Amino acid sequence: MSTAAEWERPARSAIDPSAIAAGLISSSRSTNNGPLLQVSDLEVRFVTRDRTVHAVNGVSFDLDVGETLGIVGESGCGKSVTSLAMLGLLPRATARVPAGSVRFDGEDLLRLREDRLCQIRGRDIAMIFQDPMTSLNPVMSVGRQLTETVRTHLGYDRGQARDAAADLLDRVGIPDPRRRLREYPHQFSGGMRQRVMIAMAIACRPRLLIADEPSTALDVTIQAQILKLLRALVETEGMALMLITHDLGVVAGTCERTAVMYAGRIVEIAPTAELFARPQHPYTLGLLRSVPRLDSGHDTALAPIPGAPRDQTAALTGCAFAPRCTYATQESRERLPVLTPAPSAGAGHQVACWNPVPEADRRALTRLQGGQT
Amino acid sequence: MRRNPGAIVGGTVVGLFVLLALAAPLVAPSGPTEVVGGLARTPPGPRAEHWFGLDEQGRDMFSRIVFGARLSLLVGFVSVLVGLSLGLVLGSVAGFVGGRIDSLIMRVMDLMLAFPQFLLAVGLITLLGPGLIQIMVAIGVVTVPQFARLLRGSVLAQREADYVLAARSLGTPSLRILLTHVLPNSIAPVIVLATLTMATAIIDVAGLSFLGLGPADPGLPEWGRMLADNASRLESGVHLVLFPGFAIVLLVLGINLVGDGLREALDPRLGR
Numbered sequence: 001m002s003t004a005a006e007w008e009r010p011a012r013s014a015i016d017p018s019a020i021a022a023g024l025i026s027s028s029r030s031t032n033n034g035p036l037l038q039v040s041d042l043e044v045r046f047v048t049r050d051r052t053v054h055a056v057n058g059v060s061f062d063l064d065v066g067e068t069l070g071i072v073g074e075s076g077c078g079k080s081v082t083s084l085a086m087l088g089l090l091p092r093a094t095a096r097v098p099a100g101s102v103r104f105d106g107e108d109l110l111r112l113r114e115d116r117l118c119q120i121r122g123r124d125i126a127m128i129f130q131d132p133m134t135s136l137n138p139v140m141s142v143g144r145q146l147t148e149t150v151r152t153h154l155g156y157d158r159g160q161a162r163d164a165a166a167d168l169l170d171r172v173g174i175p176d177p178r179r180r181l182r183e184y185p186h187q188f189s190g191g192m193r194q195r196v197m198i199a200m201a202i203a204c205r206p207r208l209l210i211a212d213e214p215s216t217a218l219d220v221t222i223q224a225q226i227l228k229l230l231r232a233l234v235e236t237e238g239m240a241l242m243l244i245t246h247d248l249g250v251v252a253g254t255c256e257r258t259a260v261m262y263a264g265r266i267v268e269i270a271p272t273a274e275l276f277a278r279p280q281h282p283y284t285l286g287l288l289r290s291v292p293r294l295d296s297g298h299d300t301a302l303a304p305i306p307g308a309p310r311d312q313t314a315a316l317t318g319c320a321f322a323p324r325c326t327y328a329t330q331e332s333r334e335r336l337p338v339l340t341p342a343p344s345a346g347a348g349h350q351v352a353c354w355n356p357v358p359e360a361d362r363r364a365l366t367r368l369q370g371g372q373t
Numbered sequence: 374m375r376r377n378p379g380a381i382v383g384g385t386v387v388g389l390f391v392l393l394a395l396a397a398p399l400v401a402p403s404g405p406t407e408v409v410g411g412l413a414r415t416p417p418g419p420r421a422e423h424w425f426g427l428d429e430q431g432r433d434m435f436s437r438i439v440f441g442a443r444l445s446l447l448v449g450f451v452s453v454l455v456g457l458s459l460g461l462v463l464g465s466v467a468g469f470v471g472g473r474i475d476s477l478i479m480r481v482m483d484l485m486l487a488f489p490q491f492l493l494a495v496g497l498i499t500l501l502g503p504g505l506i507q508i509m510v511a512i513g514v515v516t517v518p519q520f521a522r523l524l525r526g527s528v529l530a531q532r533e534a535d536y537v538l539a540a541r542s543l544g545t546p547s548l549r550i551l552l553t554h555v556l557p558n559s560i561a562p563v564i565v566l567a568t569l570t571m572a573t574a575i576i577d578v579a580g581l582s583f584l585g586l587g588p589a590d591p592g593l594p595e596w597g598r599m600l601a602d603n604a605s606r607l608e609s610g611v612h613l614v615l616f617p618g619f620a621i622v623l624l625v626l627g628i629n630l631v632g633d634g635l636r637e638a639l640d641p642r643l644g645r
Contacts, residue, residue: 089541093471115546122544129542134535139557148553149543200543 034103035062036240037086037208042100044078044085044264051313055081057264058100060339065207068234068241070251070272072287073261076309079244082261083210085110087125088117104208123153126201130213132193136185142169142196143181149203168199172229191222198229205237212244227254248291252276257348260284263310263320266339270349278362280342280351282325285361319354327355380634386627394442401436405594409433415609426612428603434612437594438620444588444595445624448509448578449571455513457567460520464563467521468528469551479525482518490515494577495586503589508581512574523566527559534558561639568632572625579621596621 044056056078063069071079084090086102086109102109104125109117121127129135137145146168147161156164162181169177172195185193194214201209211230215223231254234241243255251258251272259269260281268281279285286305307324319337322328337352344359345351393400402422403409410417410431418426425434467478485493497511531537532555540550579597581587587598596617603613 087542089538118544118546120544121542127539127542129535129539131535135539137536137540137554137558140553148540148545148549152544152546152549197539200539203543 034106036065036067036105037063037242038101038103039082039086040101040103042082042085042102043098044081044090045096045098046094047096048094054312054315055264056085057316059261059264059266061259061266061269063208063240063242066234066238066240067257068243068255070243070245070255070258071261072245072248072251072258074246074309076312077261078264079246079261080212081264083127083212083242083244086210087121087127088112088114119153122149122201122206123204124206125208125210126204126206128194128197128201128209128211128214131217132190132197133217135197136193138185141182141184142188146181146196146200146203149200153204164203165199168203169196171202171233172196172199173225174199190218191225194218194222194226195229198226198233202233202237202239206239208240208242209234210242210244213246214243215250216245216247223250230254248276248287260287263312263316265320265352267321267353268342268349268351269339270342270345271347274346274349278342278345278349280345280349280356281321281353282327282355282357283321285357286324319352327353327357329355377634377637379630380637383627383630383634386623387631390442390624390627391446393439394446397439397443401433401439403433403436405432405437405440406592407432407436416613418610418612425616426610428599428613429606429610434616437599438596438616441594441596441599441617441620442624444505444593445575445578445621448505448512449575449628451509452512452574452578453516453567453571455510456516456570457520457563459514459517461524461563463517464521464524465528465551465556465559468525468559469532469547469555475525478521482521485515485518486522491577491580494581495584498581498586503586505588505593508578508586508588512577512581516570516574519566519570520563524559524563527562528555531555531559562636565632565636565639568628568635572628572632575625575628576621 039062040060042056042059043054046053046055059078059082061069071082073079081090085095085097086104088109090097097110100110104120107120109120112120136142143162143165146165147156147158150156150161150164151158165181166177169180174180174192174195180188185196188196194217198214209230214230215226218226227250230241230243233239241255243251245251255272257269258272258275259266260275260283261267262283268275268279268284270278270280275284276288279288283305286303289303290305292302305324310320310323316336318333318335319325319328322332325332331354335354337354339350339352342349342351342356344356408431409423410427412431413427413429416427416429416431417423420426423433423435425438428434428437463478463482467475488496493515494511497514498507501507501511534554537550537554540554545554578587578595579600582595582597583601583604585601587593587595587601591598599617600614600621603610603617606613
């Protein structure tokens, strides 16, 4: 089984050394030289009285300081569960994490005590959720919710916290921040609330920001604004970003690398441009084909993926995607494919498939895309 | 609340009683135990100088009822405070911590609910002994299961709210999440229950006094005791029973109207 550490990573935009000098990137807090985040063979199950759901089945990936990784997949493929498991936020009554490790800055988050995890959450790793309408406390002023984070982690007094909160609102593009601090969530629009959520998340300058469908609940124009804001913040703060989404368009414009998940596994991971140009996994190809494009003719039919997502209550033998796959063979159904470097692809491109998509079929897609990636 | 005439009437009634209680020495023509007339088998009824008449020991009934308002309001308030605070702690711990602690707390609450509330209060008073404080504690304790149960339900619902997950993801410690996020969002129905329970508590005190389990001091102008003492003299002086009974009904009605108004104002399901 190949682990995250063995992956050959593609050249990424180097971090500006002056940013480190300016204290924007907290390199001093780093205590080891490995990747910032290293998730290995993570497994999550949900156990109830009458059945067990295998939600995440051996997910491995790593993330460097200042890097952006997109995780795409359809509903129920384990994207969100992976991120919640990393921070120990899964419901304790039903969720089990039987195997795996999540090394962040040298510490395995899965083995940490709750009080230590509380210190890391919000200060070193922060999270943004999908629905800004319900993710803010309705009976607490925005200012109090914002100051709560900095007061917990940085020990600011009331005045300092207020200044910091106003500054944060300003940075996420909310006009008249001093007045807005006194207002309550219902006085903000959806896009503004998501900006507040982002402000709360970046309050302590975390080194890793996990955004779980940050733009899904918003209008398209607001979506674009929020993604632009995230991109800008990641760049100026030198944060690593893990962007979870089901929208390929979102990762295309935001992430350097993209991982595609299916049935609780990463089936393909590659630099984003490479993934879009040379998709290797039939599922990735299916996803790309099922998205409408502006430059294709209006009579071009979309190609949906046949079948339905796997019922994850049964344990798995073979490739989870095999029942829906046109390239599946006997081997696909019997032996589980693991992530390996794709034979006919660029650097850093790994796929878990016995029969990667043939060149000819990929070309059909590229033609459909008008030759661009 | 503005669009609810019942709540305005109730609020006015309760407000008047509170005013009466606060200004009792100024309003009442005599003290609650002061004898202003002679002993009489058939005490005189209402007249100009004694609005509610005299009782058989020659005390002014109006003064006794005015001072009695202090007692009833105090008992209602304190016993609700006892029930509310215990219920708040037990209910929020049960709902927020869950698991075995939840089961343990709620089974004890179920056990208490299995007894008729009034009977349980009678039992507690026989244990604690008679006296004002014991009565308030007993009546408070028997209302704990209602508060605990209601709060637990609402805490359970709020515990899974998105903003709680968001707060956890930002490293807010559990106790702070309970106090600043979960409780403020689940307290509204409990406040409504508290007002309605206050009305019941006042009736319960009157009932306990009526049964002879009231405050030990016979001089205390407790409305329920006045009813009990004079119940056998109904034919000789209707005013002896009528006015204390009327006071109880009026105050309880007022509090209930306020509680209903609060429920309407705080319950989002009823619309605004």
